[in-house]
Amino acid sequence: MIHLKRCGYHVIHPEGFTVDRPEGSGDYVFLLFRSKMELRVQSQNVFVEPNSFIIFNKNSPYFYRDTEQPLVHDWFHFEMEAADDFFDRLNLPLDTLIKAYDPFYISRKVNEIHWENLQNGTFRHEIIDYTIRCLFMKLSDIRNHLEPHHQISKYYDQFLNLRNEVFSSPSTWYTVEFLADKMKMSRSYFQHIYKQIFGVSVIYDIILNRLGYASYLLKNTSYTISHISGICGYENDVHFMRQFKKFIGLTPSEYRERPDVAELP
Secondary structure, three states: OEEEEEEEEEEEOOOOOEEEEEEOOOEEEEEOOOOOOOEEOEEEEEEEEEOEEEOOOOOOOOOEEEEEOEEEEEEEEEOOOOHHHHHHHOOOOOOOOOOOOOOOHHHHHHHHHHHHHHOOOOOHHHHEEEEHHHHHHHHHHHHHHHOOOOOOOOOHHHHHHHHHHHHOOOOOOOOHHHHHHOOOOHHHHHHHHHHHHHHHHHHHHHHHHHHHHHHHHHHOOOHHHHHHHHHHHOHHHHHHHHHHHHHHHHOOHHHHOOOOOOOOO
């Protein structure tokens, strides 16, 4: 099990800050740098751009300080049995500066860890353990999927922002041509990169997002099916009901009336 020692989310030092641990901290340490830093690791000094992370081994010496103010970072200290085997399996090296391709995801997870640590729930330690493992496994997936493919990694931030825009507007129907134009790509190349990054076609992704929102509205509101259809971007109810039945296996009315069926993620 991973045991959290202490945690800091969106910690800000307005006048800067210096950490110097020549003997290491005695814990494993995760750091997400959200402002420019100077870092000494493995006897080398490097200047760190925002949105980079590192996992320090428990006895590794390290030093970092601000190169711009305020200093902003997320961090947590933890203990873990068989940590070397765990990180080897993930191909996630310790004491190595790594680009954070999705810093918002990392910060959300650190925030979850931070708030769970403040609670006194029965399963607090288990929840923190699972959340940290989930974070590290996701970082491994992103790093090992993107870094060997430069043509994918250089587009990751742009595509992530685009996907967030699409997911935030389920009532808008985005065509592949429109999205490809936004990325200044051909239709075929855009579809190829999108599937390489997210593991799903853009059209399938858009449909699942809309139906996921529809499933939430069906379970949590008294809106009519016709109204939900419009909110989720469908031009007519028949198309909505057919697509819902095709992907979910139930009509919207059947889905709403089945208390044993959970919402789509």
